[in-house]
Amino acid sequence: MTVDHAKPAAVGADRPAVKRAPAPKARRRSDRDGKWWTPWFFLAPALILFVYFKFIPMITAVTMSFQDVQPYLGNQWVGGENYSTVLGDEAFHSAIWHTVVIAVGQTVGSMVIGLALALLMEGQSKRLKFLRSAAFLPVVVPIAVVAELWRIMYHPTEDGMLNSILGMVGLGPSGFINDPDTSMISVIITGIWRGAPYDMMIFLAGLAGIDRGLYEAATVDGASRWRKILHVTLPGLRSVFSILFVLAAIRGLRVFTEVFLLTNGGPNGSTEVAMTLIYKLGLEQNRLGVGAAGAVLLFLATLVLTLFVQVLRRRRDA
């Protein structure tokens, strides 16, 4: 890790000692500066798109979750029946559990490896820029390509790519995604491979914001590299951790494409997650109401998790 290249950010040191100007004053200045509708005018295109493509479908999904959806026969209001169907379904319970396992596995794995990569690749050297770009590639590769690539790597015979490597150290061959015992970890590894470089970039941005003076002080105090990471780097990255945690957890809860393409929830339902189950119920079995109920429940879980993390952050910051 290099500690002598970044400009001193002096986080906190330049913070003004006085509080901000009172709100009423700011509002008066704003009124003087332009018409009240100017910001709304600039926001309008985005708002219209959000309303049409995000919020209306969301409200429609909530409505559908209380209906037996049959567009050409007329939707029937069924109250909470769809919710009781979903909540009483054993497959949904295991799908939720699998979703949590994948979310936790991918979140923790991506953050640990992303942080390790960031610490290794921090710096201004041109070579590092090349390495960082190379490491970031999995994020920009389309997920369908990623899934196909890993499907090939996970080939379950001795001559499969990963099995050849396992064979060299006297292990395997593993069934990977074809074996219910190893399918979950295989999907998690694929997600980590794709998610870690993304986390790495956020960590790199966070590392650039840590006060270099703290490292110098730690060096003067005779701290080892590990101690510097533990007592300077990690506390300095606290806000990055919480942002990444929320982003990764949401990404984990909504995991779909790699599972759908790699295993379609199998084998034997061992990788069935909430999204693949919702997809099957809603779009493959044409039970759109039941699928919508599952989607609303997933949305609520994501919302609760996000709010929970925000509350924790505020308490800690307070």
Place this chain on the structure above:
Amino acid sequence: MRKSRWIGVGLTVSALVLSGCSAGPAGTNVAQDTKAPLELWTRTTPGGAGEQATKRLAEAFEKATGFKVQVTAIFDDFETKLAQRAAQRDLPDIVMNDVTQVGTLKSQGLVREVEPGKIKHASELTEQALKSNQTPDGKLYGLPYSAQASALLIRKDWREKLGKAVPQSWAELADLAKAFTTGDPDGNGKNDTAGLTATLSTKRGYASWYFSNFLWAGGGDFITETGGGKYKPSMSTPESVAAVQWFRDLGCKDNVIQPGSVTMPTPATNETFEAGKAGMYVVGPYLLPRFDKSLGKDKYEVVPMPAGAKNADVLAEGLSIYMMAGSPNQAGQDAFGDFAISTDGQKIGMEGESAFIVQLPVNKNVDITQVRSDPRWKTYADIYAKSGHYAPSIPNWTPVRQDTADTVSALVADCKLDTKAELSKLDTKLTATLQQQGISAS
């Protein structure tokens, strides 16, 4: 005040947009316009031979009748995309897809009833094909335009090299599969071939689709009709259990099914056979042109599946023309269906060495040997006529297929599972599905 005014405006606009979006069901009472172009969706690879053949049929239809048709080919997630269009209440006018979709489409109100009186060539349809499109109430909600059944494709060069005969029983089939797996039939000195290639992914219920070739011949069934349009689950009957056990042993004991089969949908399975990684494949005739090109016509042979404990029944399938609800041009829909099943339409659909959409004709007046000189097509036609077994016509076959696919795939993927217990659990699920559809005998 200003903030609350904006919130009020926003809510009003949202309510107006929402109410506009959720206006009453489109239904089938749409103003008719015989000049409206027909939007046709077909489940085939975009840009592929199937799309070319459909366009050829559409052009001939336009020439013969004056109606206009726009062809769209979609392969991946076809049903999903159709469901999305249904949710928008803007369905294509015509859909060409599997016959097993008939129950789902009808129960969702997405197709309109076909009135045989308006289809003058309907009387020329074979009874087998016509029946496959009827719903339990005897009404016709799709028009068959192509049929097919499964046959056994064998690597002839491998079989001859190992000195084996064409299998005549399931025991001989298993024996040949073992020989292909352990006998290095490709002579590369590596243990890298499998006896049988199987599509056992749960996607689209493929595992159930594939396994039906073994289930029915073994005397088992997915569900059994008890009379009066009522059904009971049958996956845990002794016959079904024996068929599942026999098939499962191919994967779990003999290890003759290709590795990775439980996560392989059809494209990957096809590649396994054509790449010389497996020696046998139970499949329909639509892959012959592809394998002729990639593998070589002389390398493999097409034979009927050997009989199981009960008979030699194999999966019969068909493709149907669905006249979708809400079309402004019902006359055009009828005319297209009528043209596609006519002698001319069927022959146009069968033209070409690879770009064809009619596998086996459904019109009694079309003799396959007159259209295709390749004797392998006659083999398929004979299998279809003698041993073709369609999935039963129930309100919605999709959940039955998916549930059975999940269990069959699971039993091959996890050899520790108890076959009888898993099939009993499956029957419980099937009972719930049948009850949900109002056709359960219990």
